[in-house]
Amino acid sequence: MTVLLPVYGGSKHLDGLLKALEQDPYPDKEVIVTVDAPTEETRSLESEYPWVKFKWSKKRRGKVNALNEETANSSGEFLLFIDCDIKIVKERFLGKVAAALREKELVDIKKQIIRDSLMAKLVSYEYLSGSLTSYIFDNLNSSCPQLNGACFAIRRETFERLGGFNKVLYEDLDLAFRAFQSDVSYSFADDIVVMNAVDPELENWLKQRKRWGIGLVKWIKGNLIGLLRGISRDPFVFLAAFMVLSPSSLLIAASFLFSADSIIKVSSLGVLLSSRGLYQIPPSSLGQISTSISKSIAMLIAGYLSSSIVFFLAARRLNYEFNLLEFALYFFLYNPVWLIIILISLVRLILKKEPSELDWKV
Template sequence: MEQLPLVSIICLCYNHARFLRPALNSVLAQTYPNLEILIVDDCSTDGSVRIIQEYLQAYPQLRFISTKYNRGNTTAFNMGWRGSSGRFILDFATDDVLLPERVAQQVQLFQQLGPSYGVVYSDAEYISDDSAHLYFHSQKHLPALDGDVFAEVLRRYFICPPSMLIRREVFEELGGYDETLAYEDFDFWVRSARKYKYAYLPEVTTQRRVHNRSLSSGWYQKGNLLLASTVVVCRKAATLIKTQEEREALTVRLKYEARHAYLTGNRKEAGQFLEMLQQVAGKQVLYRFIEVLNKYNIDLGFLRELYYRLRHKS
């Protein structure tokens, strides 16, 4: 009988002491039998390493990598996957939780697909700090897509990042995550979807934790490096588009980012998005107006705040 392919779970920890035990327990509870588990700690300061040491003593099959000093998520993950051997790679933040059948379900789907498929992703449940149910990813981000998703990843957010299982060859071809960026998801989607197909598994496989320390919580705060990284990724995407559909999809993305950057006072990034928008789509009357407002520091941020107050009230 052919052995099941090895799956490497890269468990990324940075100050996750509060959530670390349920996260690691969920990895150890996987029903899939052929796993390689690497814990990468990015120089935590909250007692996470002490908890990791407890697990290393109790479960000798676990491997541990320390980044020695805080290097950021993209570099920490690259250290992990480059030290791994699995045919498939799972990027797992240790404030999230894997459901027991997660790996088994996704490997089973991968085995039905050809080598042109690089990523299997799924539905996920969002949970609070205290693990209370919030909502399901599919409730807010349908439709999910299969096959060539390049244009759609330019256009909108529809993939729950921790739900992905990735073929090793994808990372080898891309050279891993771009370590110059503050976050990896959008850049990975753009670069990988240009060549590889994606498959959607309509099952809840993961619990994604939402809390005030999560990476996305301060996305449009002034000076946040996440927005500057989005500028870089959009510039990459502009060099990769091949069709009018892809150009239109990138235009939608640039309009969205330009609006939000302007309305949150991120003047530099707003100007960069607006400049790219003109290069990709030509003159856009409304966005020429926004460009003028941005140039002269005219603040209309209250409109965004009013919109969200009304939306959440309803």
């Protein structure tokens, strides 16, 4: 088995990750750490782990370029890709991954979040939604169009048949979708767990999502026909997955389209904010607006409660933590903000106003 760890600069988690791999009893392992623009601290690890193959590049090659290059020079029958902010917590981790790959060609490994900040706790529900989506596809379909690339494994022959990673920001999602189109056998290994660290800073999260939003919209644009074919083939599974990945979206939209007088509600919003205009609205119109808003609020609450039940049951099944208050923040704040970022990215793409500085390199 070849384990590939891409690093840009350095990572405070890399030492612990290499130590866990060193202690893993799996006999035939090749570990390659490919580092772009390494720090001195990262370089010092080479002497501590002489059995690890460190590949250094002074320039920033980008994750996709680095992984494709080092994969081509590796020797393992199985390929395991791990981001440098991952923590291995299970014993005999590599052996379990190898066993799963003997059964399926592509294995997505369950990730849980190190819940050490509010941001990490909110992101944990995003990871829960991703795991639930993978669980749904694993049980209702033979393959899955999505993948969390922080930690996954694939047979070398399958990776090469798919052509490796494409030069896109969402290289993991892109690989998973091509595997889905090619009917590559898939497994969500919910019995194999790794922990993922999350940057607690809101500013860094926004920068990351800005990149991801533009990358996602570009990827959807380039794969729209394939997506439509996949949806037509398994509409129920795709709808269920979409509702899990974005529980706020349809409910928020439906709450504003629920009644026939939703146009009155929107057009009257500005008038309602004016004390003079408030007295000029007929009582019957006020009643219509009040009823419409009440229906919207009721639908949002119902959506939150139903989503809470789904996520609570999923958390129980997949062994994630669940808290109603945290989920309320995720449902009403975190998920809608992420959706707004995606919509802004879509508008930018349509208007051809993509930001020039995105700090990414594939």
